[in-house]
Amino acid sequence: MEPRDAMTTDTARRVSIVHRPDGSIVLAGEFDSYAADGLDAALGRLPPERAAAVDVAGVTFLDSSALRVLLLHYDRLRSSGGELKLVEPSLPVRRLLEVSRLEELLGRQAPRRVEG
Amino acid sequence: MNDAVGIADAKMDAVSGVGEHVPDEGSRDGRPAAIELTIPAQARFVASARLVAAALAADLSFSIDDIEELRIGVDEALTLLIEAQPAGASIRVVFTIGDERPGRLTIEGASLEPSATPMRPAVDALVRRILDAVTDAFEVHADRFVLHKEATHAASSK
Numbered sequence: 001m002e003p004r005d006a007m008t009t010d011t012a013r014r015v016s017i018v019h020r021p022d023g024s025i026v027l028a029g030e031f032d033s034y035a036a037d038g039l040d041a042a043l044g045r046l047p048p049e050r051a052a053a054v055d056v057a058g059v060t061f062l063d064s065s066a067l068r069v070l071l072l073h074y075d076r077l078r079s080s081g082g083e084l085k086l087v088e089p090s091l092p093v094r095r096l097l098e099v100s101r102l103e104e105l106l107g108r109q110a111p112r113r114v115e116g
Numbered sequence: 117m118n119d120a121v122g123i124a125d126a127k128m129d130a131v132s133g134v135g136e137h138v139p140d141e142g143s144r145d146g147r148p149a150a151i152e153l154t155i156p157a158q159a160r161f162v163a164s165a166r167l168v169a170a171a172l173a174a175d176l177s178f179s180i181d182d183i184e185e186l187r188i189g190v191d192e193a194l195t196l197l198i199e200a201q202p203a204g205a206s207i208r209v210v211f212t213i214g215d216e217r218p219g220r221l222t223i224e225g226a227s228l229e230p231s232a233t234p235m236r237p238a239v240d241a242l243v244r245r246i247l248d249a250v251t252d253a254f255e256v257h258a259d260r261f262v263l264h265k266e267a268t269h270a271a272s273s274k
Contacts, residue, residue, distance in 0.1 A: 014163065033195045091180070096246070
């Protein structure tokens with residue numbers, strides 16, 4: 001039997017999170033402080049020492065709360081020899097990464113440290 | 117206040133030329149207008165403020181990029197204010213269009229519990245960097261915030 005996607009849809013939080021059998025994650029919807037905990041839980045399922053692609057083409061909003069979660073797991077995976085990379089960034093994702101000067105999350109080099 | 121009551125209490129009042137949030141001076145293209153949104157100080161209602169901000173910015177012919185930046189700015193400032201409020205607090209968000217100049221949008225958020233003792237909002241480096249980039253000017257205090265945004269195709273102070 002083919003492995004299936006594991007999908008979490010939270011309409012109250014306006015997001016969906018799909019875990020693909022190949023280990024990638026597909027995010028869709030508005031990821032703000034209200035959705036950050038769910039994102040944290042989903043990314044926490046990513047095994048260390050593996051390269052994980054997070055497809056953010058369907059993300060219609062991203063704020064610093066969700067970005068911090070992505071950075072947290074970016075650091076977690078890198079520290080254990082793995083990798084987390086955002087792929088297919090939508091305009092809202094690209095815009096926030098630009099103004100945050102964290103385009104490195106798109107997979108080119110280590111992100112700059114941001115205190116706080 | 118429970119969530120259901122909070123939603124029922126959420127109100128949007130469009131007023132023009134009156135009220136403490138509307139400056140006396142008019143604009144060349146008509147009188148300033150203010151739209152008020154009162155929300156429970158909970159993260160789940162930030163999306164409502166983003167929605168109103170985006171709609172008003174579109175009405176002012178902001179570009180897609182400007183609208184996106186405004187959504188980010190409103191979200192970051194309002195999230196900071198909400199995190200600083202005690203449980204059960206409410207926040208009034210006032211969107212004023214055309215104050216001082218046509219095409220300028222001013223957004224003010226204020227706690228409706230002035231007697232409460234809010235925490236100091238944690239405007240860390242990342243949030244400050246974002247707000248600097250996406251607004252023309254902003255202030256964040258323990259009990260209120262103000263941000264200004266003007267369409268980039270219009271005369272900008274930034």
